[in-house]
Amino acid sequence: MTQQLEDLLAHAGPILFYLAVWGLVFVGTALFVGIVLPFVTGDSLLFAAGIVSGLLPDRISIVVLAAGVAVAAIAGDQVGFLLGRRLGRPYLTRRTGRWTRTAIRRTERFYELFGWWSVVIGRYIPWGRVLVPPIAGIGGMAYWRFLTANVVGAFSWGVLITVIGYFAASDPTVRPIAYAVAGIVIVASVVAGIRAWALDRRRRDPAGNGPTDAPHQAS
Template sequence: MAHDLANLLGDVGPIVFYLVVWGLVFAGTALFVGVFIPFITGDSLLFGAGILTGTHDDLSIWILAPGVGIAAVLGDQVGFWLGRRFGRPYLTKRNGRWVQGGIRRAERFYELFGWWSVVISRYIPWGRVFIPPIAGISGMKYWRFLTANIVGALSWGVLITVIGYFAAVNPAVRPIAYAVASVVIAISIVAGIRAWVLDRRTRRAVEADGEADAAVELDAKAATAES
């Protein structure tokens, strides 16, 4: 990713470079691009852009990082309003078994964590795409969503970009930067696994309740037939 970004920078210059990075971050959630190419719109993009900024004097982390955070906030805002405007059919029409599976996981994740789901989802590839429209569909109050959106998107966008920057510019800080990046990635993985496990438990419980209800109904029908 860093190599590709370096080639891009050499071809287009700093201003277009900033715009491309910000545009990819925005499109990752606003246009559902992150569903299909999360590595181009997510953590690796930000980390690579941060590293590149640290190795090129014509780039500024003070421009790149805040812009990434703002692009992430705006992308989530679009997702939220699309969900509120078009409702559940907006997600239902998304084709693909994997996509629908991600939507179901995100719905369960939102039910479990509410406000925090919007914050945490920024660090989970499928979560950052699906949680904003689900929050809109679920009728989450806008100001609650906005505060969670700002906390999650700014912390994710600025943090990972700055970590990449320090990993490049300061050899003494580099091990710490990589350690922090590893922790962020680990948290993302753990949160995703936790949501998946809780979702499976819930589905099993629902299936068990359904089987129990079916058994009771059959017993009732058998008793009626005997009488």
């Protein structure tokens, strides 16, 4: 497998590898690609890219890879936030599909419940990382508040998942720890999603109406 990766990189070049990973991370949130292809633009991509870096450290620098992923994630969220702020609610209502509409309503409630933290936590949830930025823009979140949460969430997510993949491949002694941390991150993401759903259920009105379509106005 390592030899095959070396042959592939010899033909494509490390730069193309970096650009492919960074580009997928960027379009995952900036262009809504993460809604339809979450595994190609999310945690699985970063973990796999980190593994490639761990197997071929002479060709793929984990520092360059992880730093670029963090920048791409931050930039993608910035685009989503600005589009939401400039285009408003119609930007989301144009999205078709029952699952997407349900995810939008769920994310609006998630944003209403957690505010600043929704941007940080949302980075670790497939639907959250795509939908929280535009919803924060639509909801009127102050730009500097969004920026700080964006940097914390995107940087920690981009670096953590990529570096875990790197150590899982490069150092057998820390491989169990790397897999354990990856498992914790996944479980924490699931728990955050379940908690948002549970809180949403509790806050529904007595008549059983679902969440409203308008997001909470956070500043």
